[in-house]
Amino acid sequence: MYRRRDTRREKLVAEITNNLRRYAADAQQVGHAFANLHGLNPTDLNALLAVMDAEILGDPITPGRLGEQLNISSGSVTALIDRLERAGHIRRDRDTVDRRKVLLHYADRGAALAMEFFQPLGARTDSVMAEFGEDELEVVHRFMARMSDSLRAHRDEVRAARPESSRGATG
Structure with missing residues (x-):
């Protein structure tokens, strides 16, 4: 059952949420549209x-960090x-300082596919951001960063609470 939102703040919080x-x-x-267009599954996209x-x-990601981040x-x-790598989306490079370390990068082909698909969205995003002043964007940036931190903390708690048998799946 929904309760009536009385204050302006409550209404704003509900609308923002x-x-x-x-x-x-x-x-x-x-x-998912990009993934489907290029034969990628959700884990590939992530x-x-x-x-x-x-x-x-x-700070290019290593395979180990990628596995940790994706929980696989x-x-x-x-x-x-x-x-x-076979599909041309990423490439492996050796770290120039520590040759034992492998770093993952976007491959030219993968970057070109992403650019072609997402460029119109980027133009729309730029247009919306142009409507806001620098001070407003700083507030929005701070808000989004804190919301992202909050979401990741919840994600990590949920992952930690999962039974051992369900961890490490390829999802």
């Missing part, structure tokens, strides 16, 4: 996002990387 939920669902659908995020931060076994992450 609904907007976040809708955005997450819509973003997931866009991601791996590509992890590789891209790490590269944006200037080392054997599954090896098969995943092999599959994505």
Whole structure:
């Protein structure tokens, strides 16, 4: 049963929560459309996002970190990387400092496919952001960063609470 929202804050919180939920669902659908178009499964897509995020931060991801982030076994992450590399989405490079260390990067072909698909969305995003001043964007950035931290903390708690037998699945 829903209770009536009386205050302006309660109404705003409810609307923001609904907007976040809708955005997450819509973003997931866009991601699935890209994945389906290129023969990728959800784990493949999550791996590509992890590789891209790490590269944006200037800290390329290792296979071990990718497995931890996706919560999959080392054997599954090896098969995943092999599959994505054969399809031209990622490449493996040796770390220039520690040659034993393997780093994962977006391959040129994979980056081109992603650019072609997501460029129109990027233009739409840029257009929306242009409507906001720098101070407003700083508030939005802080809010989104904190919301993302909150969601990841919940995800990690849920993962930790799962029975051992369900961990390490390729999902």
